[in-house]
Amino acid sequence: MFLKEYLSDIYHATKSLLTGMKRTGYYFVHPKEIITEQYPDNRETLKMADRFRGEVIMPHDANNEHACTGCTACELACPNATIKIITKFDVTPEGKKKKALDTFVYHLELCTMCNLCVEACPTDAIKMGQNFEHSVYDRSMLLKKLNKPGSKIREGVE
Amino acid sequence: MYSQTEILKEPEINSSNSAEGELVINIGPQHPATHGVLHLVVTLNGETVKKVEPHLGYIHRSIEKMCESLSYRQFIYVTSRMDYLSAHVNNHACAMTVEKAMQIEVPTRAQYIRVIMDELTRIASHELWWGALAMDLGAFTPFFYAFRERETINDIMEQTCGARLTMNYMVPGGVMADIHPSFQQKVKDFIKLFKSNIDEYDELVTGSVIFQSRMKGVGCLSKEDAISYGCTGPVARGSGVHCDIRKIYPYEIYKQVEFNEIIETAGDSFSRYLVRIKEMKESIKIIEQLIDNIPEGDYQAKTKAVLKLPKGEFYTRVETARGELGVYIVSEGGTTPYRIKFRSPGFSNLSALDHMVRGSKIGDLMATMGTLDLVIPDIDR
Ligand code: SF4
Ligand code: SF4
Numbered sequence: 087m088f089l090k091e092y093l094s095d096i097y098h099a100t101k102s103l104l105t106g107m108k109r110t111g112y113y114f115v116h117p118k119e120i121i122t123e124q125y126p127d128n129r130e131t132l133k134m135a136d137r138f139r140g141e142v143i144m145p146h147d148a149n150n151e152h153a154c155t156g157c158t159a160c161e162l163a164c165p166n167a168t169i170k171i172i173t174k175f176d177v178t179p180e181g182k183k184k185k186a187l188d189t190f191v192y193h194l195e196l197c198t199m200c201n202l203c204v205e206a207c208p209t210d211a212i213k214m215g216q217n218f219e220h221s222v223y224d225r226s227m228l229l230k231k232l233n234k235p236g237s238k239i240r241e242g243v244e
Numbered sequence: 245m246y247s248q249t250e251i252l253k254e255p256e257i258n259s260s261n262s263a264e265g266e267l268v269i270n271i272g273p274q275h276p277a278t279h280g281v282l283h284l285v286v287t288l289n290g291e292t293v294k295k296v297e298p299h300l301g302y303i304h305r306s307i308e309k310m311c312e313s314l315s316y317r318q319f320i321y322v323t324s325r326m327d328y329l330s331a332h333v334n335n336h337a338c339a340m341t342v343e344k345a346m347q348i349e350v351p352t353r354a355q356y357i358r359v360i361m362d363e364l365t366r367i368a369s370h371e372l373w374w375g376a377l378a379m380d381l382g383a384f385t386p387f388f389y390a391f392r393e394r395e396t397i398n399d400i401m402e403q404t405c406g407a408r409l410t411m412n413y414m415v416p417g418g419v420m421a422d423i424h425p426s427f428q429q430k431v432k433d434f435i436k437l438f439k440s441n442i443d444e445y446d447e448l449v450t451g452s453v454i455f456q457s458r459m460k461g462v463g464c465l466s467k468e469d470a471i472s473y474g475c476t477g478p479v480a481r482g483s484g485v486h487c488d489i490r491k492i493y494p495y496e497i498y499k500q501v502e503f504n505e506i507i508e509t510a511g512d513s514f515s516r517y518l519v520r521i522k523e524m525k526e527s528i529k530i531i532e533q534l535i536d537n538i539p540e541g542d543y544q545a546k547t548k549a550v551l552k553l554p555k556g557e558f559y560t561r562v563e564t565a566r567g568e569l570g571v572y573i574v575s576e577g578g579t580t581p582y583r584i585k586f587r588s589p590g591f592s593n594l595s596a597l598d599h600m601v602r603g604s605k606i607g608d609l610m611a612t613m614g615t616l617d618l619v620i621p622d623i624d625r
Contacts, residue, residue: 098453099453102451102452102453103453103454105447105448105451106447106448106449106451106452108447109444109448110385110448134402135399135402136403137404137405137421137424137425138402138403138406138407139404139406139407154514163317163318164318165318165319165321165322167316176345187358187436192445198410199406199410200320200321200410200412201406201412201420202317202318202321202412204547205415205420213556214406214519
């Protein structure tokens with residue numbers, strides 16, 4: 087009786103192990119079904135999803151114009167004080183003073199990619215970019231100015 | 245008053261009352277088997293565990309205190325960093341608390357999306373747990389099998405929410421953006437893939453005789469103890485406690501979907517294992533019911549730019565992959581909470597560990613800890 091149990095234990099143990107090994111063996115001879123991506127080698131073909139949140143960017147059009155009015159809504163929405171808006175006063179042709187964006191300071195090292203600033207912006211001036219390769223040798227290189235030098239606000243954006 | 249030398253002196257852990265031949269060793273805070281910065285002070289007699297004392301605080305970021313200075317829109321993103329494997333569900337709980345307090349009606353479309361996301365998160369979380377548990381027991385291969393399916397979910401998340409782990413997709417009033425046009429198709433592809441692959445899990449691990457002998461009869465927790473330690477989630481359900489928040493306090497559209505609450509009564513590590521494996525299949529069932537019926541409409545209710553909660557106390561609970569998460573907000577009527585408290589499932593589940601492993605071997609300590617599915621940032625916050 088004992089011997090029978092003992093042998094059946096061995097049988098079941100071997101069977102369960104072989105079932106597992108069969109699974110592993112299957113993938114060994116079917117390398118096509120392996121889905122691992124070789125990251126740094128596939129950089130040319132790697133495409134992130136459109137909505138992937140890698141960093142905050144400010145799109146500029148061909149005339150070097152952006153849509154930011156300097157309203158600081160994004161600065162207020164940000165939970166980590168990542169954004170600092172520095173404004174200046176432009177003089178309009180009619181001779182009136184008008185608030186405008188001077189510098190959009192963006193601390194990439196503080197940003198958590200939460201998307202709240204993009205949600206808050208009334209003029210869709212900023213959006214999330216797909217670049218995720220942010221490592222640099224010095225932390226100060228992560229401090230960015232998002233508006234390009236010499237850029238100004240697009241005509242008609244209020 | 246203590247003198248400085250007295251404060252600097254290491255606390256004498258057990259040295260006074262430890263019996264002859266007992267040994268106190270520290271597992272962690274940096275130890276691969278604790279899956280995070282958990283520090284266990286284990287008293288051993290030979291290989292037998294006499295006592296386990298978890299020491300916490302190594303990853304305490306004072307999230308509750310931080311939330312007090314953030315607005316009701318901002319504080320949600322921090323909660324993704326508590327139980328990072330159930331980020332959606334954490335965000336969901338916070339958003340629901342704010343909605344409850346402000347009596348915001350969430351559009352049905354948003355509710356459907358939220359529940360689908362929650363269930364996808366639950367599957368992803370259980371997948372990772374499954375791989376990590378097998379790794380704790382010395383099997384490395386299953387980890388990659390689990391990550392194959394989990395990767396598909398992460399891709400879906402990335403496409404719709406913009407991030408893979410810390411999504412911050414739920415906002416008060418609904419969800420942040422509408423689902424990606426290919427979302428439904430991708431989820432259906434995932435369901436197909438998952439169904440054809442879940443059997444591999446049983447072949448590789450569940451049926452394995454080595455695995456079963458490491459799991460069965462190990463780390464037993466009786467129903468009474470599970471209740472008295474405040475365990476929730478699969479840990480309590482593995483001991484036969486009826487505690488699924490989705491069933492007992494249904495929120496959003498969980499009332500309308502059909503699914504079973506998985507309960508196993510053995511109370512050992514293997515039954516906790518079975519609960520999670522079966523829960524994944526139930527989650528698939530929920531997603532199947534919803535994915536084709538997402539109603540048209542808004543994905544977000546109209547809310548004011550600045551949210552102000554009325555004066556009072558608000559509490560919501562949800563079922564994360566680890567158990568019951570409670571969000572408790574005390575509001576003074578301002579734009580920031582006066583006090584926030586999170587009731588995290590991991591903390592209570594961890595507290596039962598000492599009781600479960602006393603008298604067993606040190607190898608079983610790791611196996612039992614694996615079946616508790618601990619996420620340390622969730623315990624420490
Ligand atoms: S993504 Fe979030 S953290 Fe980053 S700048 Fe915008 S609001 Fe701030
Ligand atoms: S980016 Fe948008 S929200 Fe921020 S200052 Fe400019 S216009 Fe205002």
